Amino acid sequence: MSKPVLRADARRNRARVLAAAEEAFAADGLAVPLDDIARLAGVGAGTVYRHFPSKEALFQAVVVERLEQYADEAQELIDSAAPASAFYDYLPRVIEQAARNRAMCEALGAAGGSTYKAETGERFRVNLGALLERAQSAGIVRSDIDTDDLRALIVGALAVERYAPGNQRVVQVLLDGLRVG
Structure with a gap:
C-alpha cells in the first residue's frame, strides 16, 4: 500500500514540523512538549497531530x-x-x-x-x-x-x-x- 500524496501546503507544514521537531528534540530529547514544537514550526498543535499521531511518532x-x-x-x-x-x-x-x-x-x-x-x-x-x-x-x-x-x-x-x-x-x-x- 502506497502513502497518500500530500497537498503542497501539507508537505510544507510536515517539513516545517519535522525541522522544528529535530531542533527541539536535539536540545531537549523527548522531554520537549508537542505544543513547543508546533509553536516553533509556526503551526497549530492540530497540524502536528494530523501528520504524527503522537510525540513518539514524531x-x-x-x-x-x-x-x-x-x-x-x-x-x-x-x-x-x-x-x-x-x-x-x-x-x-x-x-x-x-x-x-x-x-x-x-x-x-x-x-x-x-x-x-x-x-x-x-x-x-x-x-x-x-x-x-x-x-x-x-x-x-x-x-x-x-x-x-x-x-x-x-x-x-x-x-x-x-x-x-x-x-x-x-x-x-x-x-x-x-x-x-
Whole structure:
C-alpha cells in the first residue's frame, strides 16, 4: 500500500514540523512538549497531530530521517578509493553529529537504535558494516571488531559526550583503539 500524496501546503507544514521537531528534540530529547514544537514550526498543535499521531511518532520520524542520512553517507563512501579516510572521517562525523543531538543519543542508545524503523536501522547497520569491512580488508582496522562492536563503541562515545561535552580526546582514543598496530 502506497502513502497518500500530500497537498503542497501539507508537505510544507510536515517539513516545517519535522525541522522544528529535530531542533527541539536535539536540545531537549523527548522531554520537549508537542505544543513547543508546533509553536516553533509556526503551526497549530492540530497540524502536528494530523501528520504524527503522537510525540513518539514524531520523534521516531525525526530519528529515522537522520538515520537515513547516516546510511546514505555511508553508502556513498563504501566504494571509496581511500577506505582509511572514508572510515576514519565518517565515524567521528557521525559521533559528533549525533552527540549534538539528544534525540539521536537517546535513539542510538536504545537497543543500538533498533527500535527505529527496522529497515532504516538495518540499512545504517549494513552500510556501517560495509565501511568497516572495507577498512579491515585494507588492513587499517582491527579484524576482531564486528559491526555490533562498532555500534556499541559509537553508543559509548555518545554516553561519554553527555558527561564530557566536546571532549575530542575520547573519540580519538576510540579511533586509535580501532587501528591496526
